[in-house]
Amino acid sequence: LGKTQVDDEVLDNLEEVLVTSDVGIETTLKIIGRIQDRASKDKYVSTSELNTILKEEIAALLVGDTVPDSKEFEIPETGGLPYVIMVVGVNGVGKTTTIGKLASHYHKNGKKVVLGAADTFRAAAVEQLELWGKRVGVPVISHGMNTDPAAVAFDAVKQAVDMKADVVIIDTAGRLHTKVNLMNELSKIKRVIQKFIPEAPHDVMLVLDGSTGQNAVIQAREFTKATEVTSLAITKLDGTAKGGVVIGISDQFQIPVRYIGVGEKMEDLQVFNKHEFVDSLFENAN
Amino acid sequence: MFDNLSQKLDKAFKTLKGQGRITEINVATTAKEIRKALIDADVNYKVAKSVTDDIKEIALGREVLISVSPGQLLVKITHEELTKLMGGEKQEISLKGDPSVILIAGLQGSGKTTFSGKLAAYIKKQNRNVLLVACDVYRPAAIDQLKVLGEQVGVEVYTEPDNKKPVEISKNAIEYAKKNNKKVVIIDTAGRLAIDEQMMNEIAEVKKAIQPSETLFVVDSMTGQDAVNTAKAFNDRINFDGVVLTKLDGDTRGGAAISIRAVVEKPIKFISTGEKMDALDVFYPERMASRILGM
Ligand SMILES: Nc1nc2c(ncn2[C@@H]2O[C@H](COP(=O)(O)OP(=O)(O)OP(=O)(O)O)[C@@H](O)[C@H]2O)c(=O)[nH]1
Numbered sequence: 001l002g003k004t005q006v007d008d009e010v011l012d013n014l015e016e017v018l019v020t021s022d023v024g025i026e027t028t029l030k031i032i033g034r035i036q037d038r039a040s041k042d043k044y045v046s047t048s049e050l051n052t053i054l055k056e057e058i059a060a061l062l063v064g065d066t067v068p069d070s071k072e073f074e075i076p077e078t079g080g081l082p083y084v085i086m087v088v089g090v091n092g093v094g095k096t097t098t099i100g101k102l103a104s105h106y107h108k109n110g111k112k113v114v115l116g117a118a119d120t121f122r123a124a125a126v127e128q129l130e131l132w133g134k135r136v137g138v139p140v141i142s143h144g145m146n147t148d149p150a151a152v153a154f155d156a157v158k159q160a161v162d163m164k165a166d167v168v169i170i171d172t173a174g175r176l177h178t179k180v181n182l183m184n185e186l187s188k189i190k191r192v193i194q195k196f197i198p199e200a201p202h203d204v205m206l207v208l209d210g211s212t213g214q215n216a217v218i219q220a221r222e223f224t225k226a227t228e229v230t231s232l233a234i235t236k237l238d239g240t241a242k243g244g245v246v247i248g249i250s251d252q253f254q255i256p257v258r259y260i261g262v263g264e265k266m267e268d269l270q271v272f273n274k275h276e277f278v279d280s281l282f283e284n285a286n
Numbered sequence: 287m288f289d290n291l292s293q294k295l296d297k298a299f300k301t302l303k304g305q306g307r308i309t310e311i312n313v314a315t316t317a318k319e320i321r322k323a324l325i326d327a328d329v330n331y332k333v334a335k336s337v338t339d340d341i342k343e344i345a346l347g348r349e350v351l352i353s354v355s356p357g358q359l360l361v362k363i364t365h366e367e368l369t370k371l372m373g374g375e376k377q378e379i380s381l382k383g384d385p386s387v388i389l390i391a392g393l394q395g396s397g398k399t400t401f402s403g404k405l406a407a408y409i410k411k412q413n414r415n416v417l418l419v420a421c422d423v424y425r426p427a428a429i430d431q432l433k434v435l436g437e438q439v440g441v442e443v444y445t446e447p448d449n450k451k452p453v454e455i456s457k458n459a460i461e462y463a464k465k466n467n468k469k470v471v472i473i474d475t476a477g478r479l480a481i482d483e484q485m486m487n488e489i490a491e492v493k494k495a496i497q498p499s500e501t502l503f504v505v506d507s508m509t510g511q512d513a514v515n516t517a518k519a520f521n522d523r524i525n526f527d528g529v530v531l532t533k534l535d536g537d538t539r540g541g542a543a544i545s546i547r548a549v550v551e552k553p554i555k556f557i558s559t560g561e562k563m564d565a566l567d568v569f570y571p572e573r574m575a576s577r578i579l580g581m
C-alpha cells in the first residue's frame with residue numbers, strides 16, 4: 001500500500017488502541033508525541049513504517065533487554081548463598097500462583113528451591129502455598145496461620161542456607177498499598193531477612209494483575225517506597241486484558257517486567273518478551 | 287492528576303474566548319478534559335466518550351444558569367450524570383425460593399470467596415439459616431479457604447472434596463439444604479476468564495441446574511478497560527442480576543463501575559471494603575461518582 005498521512009484520524013485511532021489497552025492517557029500522549037516528532041520529518045510514512053516506529057517507541061519505554069535471555073529462569077550467582085526473592089502485591093493479583101510456577105521452573109532446571117509461607121493472614125493461604133510446594137516437589141517453610149510473617153521469612157531464609165538451597169521465594173499476604181501498617185510490615189520482613197543475608201532480598205518482585213487499570217501505577221509507586229521493587233510480573237494475560245499500564249510503570253520507575261502469567265497451571269509463566277507484548281497490544285485492534 | 291478537576295476546567299475556560307460562558311467551542315475543549323479524567327479513572331474509552339457527549343449537550347442547555355465558575359458547573363453536571371448512570375432505585379438481592387439460592391461468579395482473584403463469607407454473615411444477621419457451598423474444585427485450598435471463612439462467621443460450609451463436578455455439588459448442596467432447614471444457599475465458584483469456553487459453559491450449566499434467585503457478578507474495582515468485555519461476556523452467558531464491586535478500601539477511582547453499568551445495565555448491589563467479614567456495604571451511586579471524579 002502507498003503512504004498514509006499521520007493525521008488526526010490515524011492518531012485518534014492510535015489513542016483509542018492504547019487507552020483501551022490500559023496504557024493510560026499520560027503515557028499514550030507521550031507515545032503519540034514521539035510518533036508525531038518522528039513523522040514530522042517525513043509527513044507521509046507508509047503504514048508499515050508507522051507500525052515499526054510505533055512499536056519501537058513503545059518498546060523503548062519498557063526497561064530491560066529487548067530479547068529475553070533464555071537463561072532468565074536461571075539464578076544469578078550470589079556467592080554460595082541462596083538467591084532470595086520476596087514477592088509482593090495487592091490482594092488477589094496472583095502472587096502465590098506465580099511463586100508456584102517460578103518454583104516449578106527453577107526446580108525443573110535442577111535448582112534447589114525453598115518456599116516461605118509468610119502470608120499468615122489470608123484464609124488458607126498457607127495451605128495454598130503448601131499445595132503448590134507439594135505439586136512442584138519443593139519444601140515449604142511455615143509457622144502456620146496468624147504467626148509473625150517476618151519470623152517465617154527469617155526462618156525460611158535460614159533453613160534455605162542450612163539446606164544449601166539455590167533459591168528461596170517468600171510469599172507475602174496481599175495488601176492494599178493504602179494500608180500503612182501492612183506496608184510497614186513488608187519493610188520489616190525485608191529488614192529481618194537482611195539481618196541474615198545483608199544483600200537479600202536479591203529480588204523484590206511486584207506482581208500486578210494484567211486486568212488492573214491505572215491504579216497499578218500507584219501500586220508500583222507505593223510498593224517501591226516500602227520495599228524497593230526490582231522486578232515486575234504481570235499476570236492473567238491469558239484473558240482479553242492487555243496490561244498496557246506496565247509500559248508507563250516500567251518507564252516511570254525504571255523497573256523491568258520479568259515474567260508474565262498466562263494461566264493457572266504450573267507451566268503458565270513466561271519470560272517477558274517486549275516485542276510479543278507490544279504486538280499483543282495491537283492484536284484484534286480494529 | 288484530577289483532584290482539582292473543576293479548577294482545571296476553569297482554567298480551560300479562561301484560555302478560551304468568551305470565558306465564563308459555556309459555548310459550543312469551549313465546552314468541546316473542556317469536555318476533553320472531563321473525558322481524560324474519566325479515562326484516568328478507568329472508565330472505558332468508548333463509555334467515557336459517550337458520557338462526555340451527553341454532558342456537553344446538557345451543559346449547553348444550561349447556559350443561562352452559569353454563575354461564577356463554569357468549571358464547577360461542568361463538574362456538577364458530570365457528577366449528576368455519573369450518579370444517574372450508576373444509580374436508579376436501590377436494589378436488594380432476591381431471596382425467593384425455599385431455599386433461595388445465590389450464585390457467585392467472576393474472574394480469578396476478584397474477591398468471590400471473601401464476598402461469599404461476608405454475604406453469609408450479612409444474611410445470617412437477618413436470622414436466616416445459611417449454607418455456604420464450595421464449588422471451586424480447581425484452585426489449591428479453595429475449599430479450605432471457604433471453610434475457614436464459614437467458621438469465622440458461624441455458617442456451615444457444604445463440601446465434597448473428591449467431587450470435581452460443580453453441577454453435582456451444587457445440586458447435592460441444595461438437597462442437603464432442604465433436608466437441614468437451610469433457607470439461603472450461597473454458592474462460591476472458581477474464578478474464570480470470560481474467554482475460557484469450557485469454564486464459561488460450566489458456570490452456565492451450574493446456573494441452569496440450580497435456578498438461583500440471585501446471580502452476582504463479583505468484580506475488582508481496580509479493573510481497567512477490560513471491565514466492559516468481561517461484564518458483557520459474563521452477562522451474555524449467565525445473565526447476572528447484580529454486581530459486587532470489591533477492594534474499594536483502596537484508592538482506586540473505580541471507573542469500572544460506570545463501564546459495567548453502561549454495557550450491561552445491571553445494578554451494583556454491594557461493595558466490598560476490606561478483607562474482614564464485616565467489610566461489606568451497600569452501594570451509593572453519588573459517593574461512587576465523587577470518587578471517580580476525585581472529589
Ligand atoms: N487466568 C489466570 N489466572 C491466574 C493467573 N495467575 C493467578 N491466577 C489466578 O488468580 C487467582 C488468585 O491467585 P493467587 O495466586 O491466589 O493470588 P495472590 O496474589 O496470592 O492472592 P492473595 O494472597 O489473596 O493476595 C487464583 O484463582 C489463581 O489461579 C494467570 O496468569 N492467569
Ligand SMILES: Nc1nc2c(ncn2[C@@H]2O[C@H](COP(=O)(O)OP(=O)(O)OP(=O)(O)O)[C@@H](O)[C@H]2O)c(=O)[nH]1
Nearest residue numbers: 091092394395396397398399400477533558559560
Ligand atoms: N482489601 C481488600 N481485599 C479483599 C477484598 N475482597 C477480597 N479481598 C482479598 O482479595 C484476595 C482475593 O480474594 P478471594 O475471595 O480469594 O477472591 P476469589 O475471587 O475467590 O479468587 P479465586 O477463587 O482465586 O478466583 C484475598 O486476599 C482477599 O482477602 C476487599 O474488599 N478489600
Ligand SMILES: [K+]
Nearest residue numbers: 237239240241
Ligand atoms: K491478553
Ligand SMILES: [Mg+2]
Nearest residue numbers: 095096119125
Ligand atoms: Mg497469596
Ligand SMILES: [Mg+2]
Nearest residue numbers: 398399422428
Ligand atoms: Mg475463590
